[in-house]
Structure formats: structure tokens, C-alpha cells
Amino acid sequence: MYLLQLLKLYRRLNSLHNEHNLASLQLQRPWTIIFILFCLISVNTPAHAADPNKVLRISFAAAETGFDPVATSDLYSAYVNASIFESLYTYDYIARPPQLIPQTAKALPHVSADGKTYTIHIKKGIYFQDDPVFQGKKRELTAYDYAYSLKRLLDPQLVSPNAWLLMGKLKGMDQLIATAQKNKHFDYDAPVEGIQTPDRYTLVLKLNHTDYNLPLMLAHTPSVAVAREVIEKYKDGRGVVMAHPVGTGAYRLANWIPGSRIKLTANPDYRGYIWNFKAGNDPIDLKIVAALQGKQMPQIGTVEIQIIEDTQSQWLAFKQKQLDYLDLSSGPMADIAVQEGQLIPELLNEGIYLSKIPLPEMQYAFFNMQDPTVGGITADKIALRRAIWMAFSKDNYNKVIYRGTALINPFPVAASVTGYDEHYKSPLPYSVAAANLLLDRYHYKIRADGYRSLPNGHALTIEYVVIPRGVDQAIAEFWKRSFDKIHIRFKTKTMMFPDYLKAMKLCKVQMSIYNWVADYPDADNFFMLFNGSTKPSELGCSRIHAFDWRYLKTQQLPNGPQRQALYQQMARILDNYAYVTPLVIRSSNVLVQPWIIGYKTHPMTLPYWLYIDIKK
Incomplete structure (x- = not known):
């Protein structure tokens, strides 16, 4: 096709030569002109770095669940979706804590003084x-x-x-939904007043209310x-498109066996970008910058993903050597590869490195505040919950369950957001005697059978x-040993995970543990779990007014000392009522x-293949 176009151009130039005597072009040599034009066209054709x-x-x-961003919420579908589709903003690959940067937006949004109006300009040519x-x-x-997608x-x-x-x-969106x-x-x-495209x-x-976390x-x-x-x-009967994703991102879905x-392959229509992230003083960051600075990205042309659950x-x-990287997290294989926080010599000698x-x-760990045995805000119920937390050794829990690889955290927010x-101290120390x-x-x-009763004399079982x-x-067995130390009868009830989630939301779980992974890197995404201002909180089914009004207040404040002071107060309220306690933050070992x-x-x-390279 390009050759035909070039020949047409040649004929046109030749006619111009006849009309204007362009002898200097030496048009009697057509392949010279074709070569020159081919070079000019090559210069103006987008160069795709992906190999x-x-x-x-x-x-x-x-396993993934599918590739409609509206219909999926699992981590692995998100990795693929973020490769195919693009959001207005993303995160700097190097900066820690995570730093927001534009993706399809031209810049970070312009925010009105009251924090209720966000104006965003989209890049042209995507x-x-x-x-x-x-x-x-x-x-x-x-x-x-974006207006359509947000409505959807x-x-x-x-x-x-x-x-x-x-x-x-x-x-105006609530009325449209109704x-x-x-x-x-x-x-x-x-x-809709809330979504406009001038x-x-x-x-x-x-926005209806100030929200500085919207970006x-x-x-x-x-x-x-x-x-x-x-x-x-392509939508199915539910109105979603799970198997035919079409986006503006760097990759497209080439093959999928659910x-x-x-299999993902580089999108030939993707505009690409120049790797230009900045490093601090971290030697690892400086090494990454030296290796990748200025490269046209993405470099990787194909991503092959296997589902391996074991x-x-x-x-x-x-x-x-069948996988290029492997996330061990805190699983059992981490013991083999990582000892005292370092890779074993065998792996180091192979050139393998640890991220x-x-x-x-x-x-x-949480209690159901609506449960008649462990819930409520009377002094005896608060004392019961506090005693249980005080009899639980987080240090031993980390050593036994996570082999010391997790981070013990008294503050109810992950360390990376x-x-x-980091200076917060819990008022509930580990002390079996005090409990x-x-x-x-x-x-x-304590009754004749060695277990405690409730203050009213009825049997106490958790x-x-x-x-x-x-x-x-293994975690349940650890909890039982903690309960035995304070003479409280402990029993377990087994549920499959979907049933557990349903029961928890219906306030039917008396006690359990829950792992929450941040959707966005801000403490708001953790404290929201305990907000019961409009309905019982997601964790603990609570409605604590002293907590709820502070949480709503933090949503109206940008990050700063005033908001941080409220977060500290909210953490203290959780400790005082003792219906939830933060246990550990697990580590990622890749x-x-x-x-x-x-x-x-x-x-x-993040789909890492957007930011890394491979030695061929």
C-alpha cells in the first residue's frame, strides 16, 4: 500500500517537473525519489518501541473474572484492565508514598475553593x-x-x-439512579449537573460534598x-463486556482461556511515552533510573500470563526459568527463598533479586457490635473486648503465622499510604495477667469447668x-490458645469466603479477621470501614457517633495537620471501644x-510491564 502511494506521489512530482522544469530533482531516477519519500514518511510514522x-x-x-472494568473487582482482572484501558490519572512508578500523575488528563485537576468542582482537561490525539x-x-x-463511563x-x-x-x-446523579x-x-x-462536558x-x-480524594x-x-x-x-444479557475489551492503553487482549x-500484545495504536520518573536517594531507584531513563515505552511486546494457584x-x-518474576508475598515458599529479610545465597548467585x-x-480482628454477647457500649462489654485484645500477642502471632515477615501495626491504616x-501507640498492652x-x-x-461466665451467670462462648x-x-488455633489463657470458651464456625462476606455484611459474624487492600493510597480508604453514619459500618456493624462525625469531617479536608489530628482521634476511639484491632501488614516478596x-x-x-524492560 505504501509503495502504491509512493508511485502516485512520484507520478505527481513528475508532472510538476514537466510543468516547472524541476530538473534538479533528477526525476529520471524514480527509485531515488521513492527512497527520499519513504524516508520522509518513516520519520512521520509513529515509532512503536514495544518489541x-x-x-x-x-x-x-x-483466576481473573473478566475484562469489563465496571463488572470486575478482583486484583488480577484489574492488572489486565489497567493494561488495556486508561484512567485520567495514574501513579508515579518510583515515588513513595504513591504520587498521583496525569495519564490521559493533561494535568492534575483544577479544584474550586470549596473542593466541590473539578475541572479536567483531556489530552488530544489519544x-x-x-x-x-x-x-x-x-x-x-x-x-x-469519561462522562459515559462514570455514569455506567x-x-x-x-x-x-x-x-x-x-x-x-x-x-443530580441520585435522582437519575432513582x-x-x-x-x-x-x-x-x-x-446531570454533576457530570458536564462543555x-x-x-x-x-x-460534587454534593467536598471531597479532596476524588482524583x-x-x-x-x-x-x-x-x-x-x-x-x-458487544454487551451480554447483563449489559457488560467481559471478553472483548477495547481501550486506549498500551496492550490489547490477544488470547484468553478463562x-x-x-495473552496480551502491544497495541500498535498506542502513543507511547518516554520513561522519565525521578528517584530520591534510594540506591535501587537510582539504578532503575540509570537503566531506563529516556527509553520509549513500553518495551515489552508480549505478556503471557498463566493461572497457577498452587x-x-x-x-x-x-x-x-518459566516465569520472569514471582510474588511470594508471605506464603510458605517465602521461607525457602527469603531468610531474615534476605535472599538465600543460591538465588543471589543466579543474579535473582528481591523487591x-x-x-x-x-x-x-473484629467483633460484631450488634451481637448480644460481645457487642454494645456498656462498660462490661467494652471490658470483655479489651481483655481479649490484651491477651493476644501480636509479636507471637507474627512469628508463628507469618514467620516474622509481617509488620506489626497499632495504627489502623497501612504503612504505605x-x-x-508511625508514632501511634495503642493503649491496650499485651498482658494476660491484666486481661x-x-x-x-x-x-x-470462672466456673467449675474452668471457663468464664457472663456477668449474668450465663455461659460465655465466643x-x-x-x-x-x-x-x-492456623490463625484460628492461635486465637484459641489466646482465649484459653483468659478462660473463655472458644469455638469455630467454618464458612466459604463468599458466604462469610455475605454474613459479615448482614451482621451475622460474631468474631473473625478481615484483610483490607487499599483501593487508593489514603487513610480515608481504611477509616471508611468503620464509618456507620448512614448504615452499620462494614467492619463491626458499628454506629459510633464520636467516630462517624470525625470521619465525615476528614472527607472535607485536604491532607494536612488538621485532618491528621482527626485520624489520630479516630484511631483512639477504635481502641477505646475495642471492637476492632489492627493486627499486621503483610509484606510483598517478589x-x-x-x-x-x-x-x-x-x-x-500497576501492570509492571508498562514500566520495565527485558534484556534480550
């Missing part, structure tokens, strides 16, 4: 990957795509698990842009919900093969 011969091979520890639905035309990304997130017919990101935030629920149809063309490249979001939510994968034509063409294999199989595949950070997650307080004295004081008497997995059973250049674990979800 199809650079193949990254990785594994997922659990295109969706080719798809038959576009009928051979280049389809540019616009503000209208709140469409009640789709029942998105991610709707909470924007629920109740945008002006109408859609009544009519069983969501009108995407209806004007022109093709401008998006204006108007972080616009960096979260569910808020990416999809094309309306694609959704309407629950088995995923940790030993993952380990063997990595050892046999390790605290995960952006928090593990909590904004708002974390027993506290129970004695509030008349939890029921702990356990998920049928190896580590969870083993990386020596031919991978620039890998650094990021605390938020």
Missing part, C-alpha cells in the same frame, strides 16, 4: 485500538467517553461492585474510559468464623529474574 520478541512470562495466583465497531475510522478518546459505573442495572467509588458524590431503578432503564443521555476535551465534575478515585481502574459503541455492540491463560507449582516454574515492600493492606502515623484482672473486675467469673484454608485454620530491568514493587495496582 514482539520481548516476551514477559508471569503467573496469577488466582485513540482507541482498532475494532470493527469503528468501521475503519480512527476513534479518538474524548471527555464524553453508577447504572443500577449493572450492579457494579465498584459503584461505591462515586455513590452519593455527584450532583429514575433508572423505577423505569428499569438508565438514560445515559440525560443531563467541550470535546473538558470534563467537569460537581485518587479517578486513578482507580473502575473509572477508566470505555467506548459506548463497543459496549452497545482461568488458564491470558504456590509450590509457582515456585518450580520460577526456578525452571520487597509492605503491602497497602491491613489485617484486622498517606495519613499513616484476667479486668475480666474479674467486671464479674466474668464463635470465630474461619475460612477453610491452611493459614486461616523474586525477579536477572534479565528483567527496572522492576520495583508498587503499593497500588
